[in-house]
Amino acid sequence: MKNLRQDLQQREQQGLYRNRMLLQGPQGREIILNGQKVLNFCSNDYLGLANHPELTTAFIEATQHYGVGSGSAHLVNGHTKAHHALEEELADFCGYPRALLFSTGYMANLGIAQSLLSKGDTMIEDRLNHASLIDAASISHAHLMRYLHKDYDSLRKKLMRCESGEKLVSSDAVFSMDGDEADIASMINHCQAHDALLMLDDAHGFGVLGKDGRGSLSHQHIASSDVPIYMATLGKSLGTAGAFIAGSEELIEYLIQTARCYIYTTAMPAAIAAASSTSLKLLKQENWRQQALHKNIDYFKLLAAQAELNLLKSNTAIQPVMIGDTKTAADISQQLLNKGLHVAAIRPPTVPENTARLRVTLRADHSRQDIEQLVEALSQKESVN
């Protein structure tokens, strides 16, 4: 039996111990964490919708109509009109024939791989893909190959090494810990040339990039018909919870028949679906939030460059400040917190060794002053270390 206590002690010594802080109240620009009011620079609620009054109202009204729990899986009798309407709205918004809801993005990624692949097949992934895509390969029993980050020649070489079986190429569209974007056109070219299926995970692009937040495909001017499998989550910029996969009629029907993460789990509450429909409506009607977010991203990058912070190349809401050493990153994060600024330190194994970073995420409702305060605190920290 593994010595749990020893393992925990080692983690603590290495600065890898993870603690949960208590959030008292809703997500927002300002939050109350462990009793302290802090500026929030680490949620994925980029547009500030998680606590939007219209979403709350939609949620409450749907709860009054459907109750709280959905009571069963989608295939038994948990699939309500609210779920069905959201699927149709998502498919329409993203430009696909169909969409299918999953209770979480993690499960959607496991579901697609398990459904489409088996032993003898290969899943080819960017080295920096989200953990759920890596785990998806193991649940599918397919062979996992990883290519160098955004190195599409490395992808091509991996594709050439697959002699038999199905090939599924998958990538984050916006990388969750780096904030940079996959070059989708290159991926499409290589996949088409090697008869591989392409899947994109747009958890961090959907809602914030492209026309009215239609996501990375719209942003990079890609036709949805060139990306057979599109996945995005609802828990980030849409401010609710859950995820969906969009694709062809056949893909979605096949997932309904075979994806175990879809079949053997309770449907998300109908109220979550109803609130998500309201988010989608707000995206279409009020695109000032995306504009405000992008202004904030630009302002942060400008100030950070002036302060000579070590940023990665990112044009998205995820703006990591590279630190390197794990313990230093954790210490700086704590010092920032003491000053009322909450920025998460991201450490191995979430990111590669020696690439610990402060993962700054921006929101539409940050003020210029918030950003100034952050950059000032960050530049003081960097000169100390």
Ligand SMILES: *Cc1c(COP(=O)(O)O)cnc(C)c1O
């Ligand atoms: C957050 C995230 C997921 C998982 O989505 P959940 O709904 O939180 O389970 C999957 N992929 C990426 C890239 C993510 O950032």
